[in-house]
Amino acid sequence: MKKTPNQIAIFILTLFCGCATPKTDKKPNIILIFIDDMGYGDLSSFGNLDAQTPNIDKLASEGIRFDQFYVNSPICSPSRVAISTGTYPQRWNITSYLAYREVNAERGIANWLDPAAPMLARGLKKVGYATGHFGKWHMGGQRDVNEAPAITEYGFDESLTNFEGLGAKLLPLTMDETGKVGKIWEQAEILGEPVTWMQRSEITTGFIDAAIDFMDKAQNEEKPFYVNVWPDDVHSPFWPSFKEYNLTKEASKRDLYHAVLEQMDKQFGKLFNYIQNDEALRDNTLILFCSDNGPELGAGSAGDLKGYKTHLYEGGIRSSLIVWGSTFVNEASKGKRNGESVFSAIDLKPSLLEFAGAKASENEVSDGENLIGTILGESNLSRKSPIFYSRPPDRKNYYGFENLPDLAVREGEWKLLCDYDGGRPELYHIIGDGGEQNNLADEQPDRVKSMTQKVTSWYDSMPKIVNE
Template identity: 65%
Template sequence: MSTYYNMNISIWVAIFLILFGGKQEVRGSEDPKKPNIIFILIDDMGWADLSSFGNPDAQTPNIDRLASEGISFDQFYVNAPICSPSRTAILTGTYPQRWDITSYLSNRKENAERGLANWLDLSAPTLAKDLKRAGYATGHFGKWHMGGQRDVAEAPAIAEYGFDKSLTNFEGMGPKLLPLTKNAKGEVGRIWEDAERLGGSFTWMQRSEITTGFIDAAMDFIEDSKKSNKPFYINIWPDDVHSPFWPPFEDYNLTKEDKKRALYLAVLESMDKQFGKLFEYVKSDQELRDNTIIIFCSDNGPEPGAGSAGDLRGFKGHLYEGGIRSSLIVWGPTFVSKKVRGQHNKQNYFTAVDLKPSILELTGVDAQQGELADGESVLPTLLGKKQTSRQSPAFWSRPPDRKHFKDFDQPLPDLAIREGNYKLLCDFDGGRPELFDLTKDPEEKNNLAAKHLDKVKEMTKKVMNWYREVT
């Protein structure tokens, strides 16, 4: 009788836990099979800067090895050609124009002059919020630049966007790593010293080693997540390879007077060495290796004279391919199809807003009901199991402070749309259209607008309607 009674009590307890909160706990923190996500976002790295993407001037063996064990994408796009809006799109899965973040966030005066918000609205949906609700441990380590910089000192803390822990640089609210500099003579200095007043604890660290500081903090976070039996999602978004360039001069026989390109390549190679520590850590732990996916890309095109977009036209700040294409690598031995490992997907295109729904599908997590979304899941393509592109058109608008550029004879276009093989660029009023068939002309040399007037009219109408909707 006692045994029967105890069994019935156990059954009712189990039912109670499922109905009143136990189910969410099982789906998240108690389910070790949910995949871990490491999202690496490099700053200002060009599409052709990795040696695995064709750079003959530098070697990036650790990142290249990641590519050789995963899959690379040649037609992946970020949703803005400059940092703050690009990061907003990745974090939210929405077009950054919806949040009035269309260029880099600066001080209040400059933000107001350009029609920018001072920080990302807390009502914005974020991947971190969705995964945290499902029991994930969430961490952000590195550059933020979506609020809390210069004289904007009351922006929300990074934690308020869904992160359990954060460590950032001088452009975010919360604990920080701030950069020391050391020149070839050994003289030490500081940059962004004013960031101390933004609040949060801070540690001064050599600029050439800060990527390691973020990686070490991320690895500690992973260890804590393992101890608590939680899957984790972490951003590792270093300052590298953004200027000013402060490589470890003693390792490269360089001085600050060397040309920008040489300094940039030294920073790029140094960054690769630092990431080798993280990749080895993940690969040497069977539990992590079998249940972790790494996503690696850059936030926008390169700074002129520093990084390279290869034969692609344009740079950071431009809506031409060189400003918005990013070298994407996806690694995960138990996730990526064995048939495509080490290969480049050259056929399919998709954008950064598509990463959030893809990750949610991978993790089996639902977005909050009614959550705003502009992306669509391309998970089978990301894992090399299908070859399909984004189905809806992709749209861009020019940063408001990037209408003119010294190497271009004409003002830069304001809007861009990619639909199928074709990409159209035009001004806000639809004027000066440029139409390119990217399958035949990825360098955007042959303007077909005069030959395809109906297509120009159709695509111009779509991109202008989109811009009215999101602004």
């Protein structure tokens, strides 16, 4: 069939633009790594001078670092809901971490994510992917909530989790500098079997080994895979290998944290080497790496950003995203930092579905936007719609911050925070003020009015939280 001049032009442009396109007809493999409580500034590739993360840094040097990537909550469970579903977690009434059923009721939140939620894993499974979850779940089945749906009811073929999920799990042993051994969350054995106890300092390797076994099986079956690797690291309590770092349990929180961070990086070296040393995997795998929220006070670092975990300030919600893909990432973008594109975790689902040649189910709710070109370094586009937030209902005063704002919205170069009724607005030009030091609300009344109306209208459209 004769090509039109336009088709010929597109073909030539594709040859010379450096765009990253698959070199195979096989569907691409996808690995999503979601670290727990790691700050925006904790990786040495993002400016940390007190700890070294060479394996993750190598991933960054061969891929793309994104400076303005956001998760959709400053706390664990809702952040995980957002990245899994491509929707705001408020839609599912999960706005703080899931805990004991009595505590959940006091905060007016669900005990688990509705299994009918539009899961990324389910969308990929429908087009032939083997889907596995390895690591922390925390979207149902924790503490005394032992009747939540199994992880496999959310579109996963296999799972291995910790004490915050149902089914097969790894649970942490501890060992102090004297060699004394203990257990954390021993009662979590009620949340499913089989149970394997493993040293807390090595447990990330346990999840990685299970993920590698799963990927081997998928390869043998000639199936593409989508794998979550969501470790307990670097969440407290901190139990590094004390002898290796010449530390005691009485060391500072920050020193213990950095030891755990460095050990986590060493353990991820095994996963990265597994992919990079196999040509078939290296040329057909996309890896995304980020953290679920900002750092715990006194442990990790958000760099120059304001705030910590649980806060709607930048330090609580901005995450250090790294994207690696040998044949998928644009050659001209490899090793670069994208400081322009503004997008968030809810955008990953529609982007990865497009990347995998899959489609969302008809009438499926979605808050994310397809930005796969940005993710692969082919453009610097940002999401078109604002990014909206509401704070965890139990975190009005936290980590030394009193009377925290209830809502936030990032729109273009601007960010506004306010209360539920729109009061006490704070307006920041984030591009020049990532530390949110210069409140411009009084100088920009029209912008404040517009952004306040948008974020309060969004919040009013979400299911209501009781006991605020």
